[in-house]
Amino acid sequence: MNLENNISKEVYTKVLPLTGKAPLLTVIGAGPGDLELITVKAIKALGMADVVLYDALVNPELLEYSPKAEHIFVGKRKGCYAYQQEQINELIVNRARTHGHVVRLKGGDPFVFGRGAEEMKYAADHGIPTKMVPGISSCIAVPSAQNIPVTKRNSAESFWVITGTTKEHKLSQDVYLAAKSSATVVILMGMSKLPEIVNLFKNEEKWDTPVAIIQNGTREDEKIGIGTIDTILEVVQKEELANPAIIIIGEVVNHRASVRKVVENNIHELSSEL
């Protein structure tokens, strides 16, 4: 049966490929920056890609997993977006129709403030089948790579991950409630709102609550600042910490010091005996 003769052109172009290849969108999480924090599933999907659209926060060395694919940078460079979100959506649909398998490679996990869901919905609305490969999310992995667990018995029974900046460029209302909770609070994209965030915790008299700020987490140029609600603004100034950074507020931050101090003490103990 010749499909082309039996169905209308409109339906054909909507769901069938213009090449021999079946259109497909796979949204992939590339992890937080460290090249090795990508999954086997993501590497396999990259190997089967015809086109890869990638962001600024993705390590470009990952593109070597798809040497035959077309690579299109769609992120932000020097403060300017290469493509607007609407253009990315259209690019996905058009490339899937003309080239087949489009991989959308995003930093961290694409479903954590990544707009991966929006892109999948747009593609699905245009008849493109979609798949999703989760990635290591920065919100958990960046603190853990610095020995800060988001949960710990007797310290935190929960963690709350919040975007610092909403669509309207305001501080999310959730931060007000988070300051009242006993959750570990993890704020992404919140550096410009840090003074405001700190004030919310001060209003709850949480002056001594530990705070960590990790810039470029898991990358070679990683920087970290540790303080409390009372001192963190000074730490940020002194250490010149800026975006992209993750803010972690809660007792769990102290875990890092406890593990490090013990190891350092033992080394000291040993060398003083030698």
Place this chain on the structure above:
Amino acid sequence: MNLENNISKEVYTKVLPLTGKAPLLTVIGAGPGDLELITVKAIKALGMADVVLYDALVNPELLEYSPKAEHIFVGKRKGCYAYQQEQINELIVNRARTHGHVVRLKGGDPFVFGRGAEEMKYAADHGIPTKMVPGISSCIAVPSAQNIPVTKRNSAESFWVITGTTKEHKLSQDVYLAAKSSATVVILMGMSKLPEIVNLFKNEEKWDTPVAIIQNGTREDEKIGIGTIDTILEVVQKEELANPAIIIIGEVVNHRASVRKVVENNIHELSSEL
């Protein structure tokens, strides 16, 4: 210089190995169940392991990445723990001293309700250097593999991950506050408390808030139930959903239906034209 003659036995056994191999603990996240959702870094660490201690929620096929290592099951089987936490801690320290590199392989991410932090602290307290390899956490990846994003513009600016059962076997107080928030609420180990959880959301008049329950997420025997605060208890009974399961409460649950429906509609549209 003969170290053994120059330092006290106590310090020696505390920080130096009894074999030629340097003691080391690497705590690794194995991901949510799907074999391919493990990272390159984790596979490399497994390849360098002398001993692997693994849990019930870890896919045992992953042990093939460390064919030469000793494999010790330390999880729960038929409701009984093979080892108590204190025994696991001691096993880590003793095996690191006698065998060298101990890998502690945990389901999901070891720092999300995994007690990975406790084990690292115990090892560090006993002079064993520690490393950490983050894993794909079930709390984000299990919903996303089912096309449920934990955040989505206009639906949720944050997500709050809570353990259903605290150390004292009570519902975490954080769930009370979470029911008042606009966060996507993700509850792990909460199935036995589901009626209580549902009531908290009913008290906030959130009858229509969508709820998804995913059992054995990303595994071949995965099961899912979708409902609202008002209907989810019936769904659980009908679908016979039980632990290990993840509860997701929030508007983002509807994303799954919107992506699926569109794809199904297109298939339907196509076949009716054929």
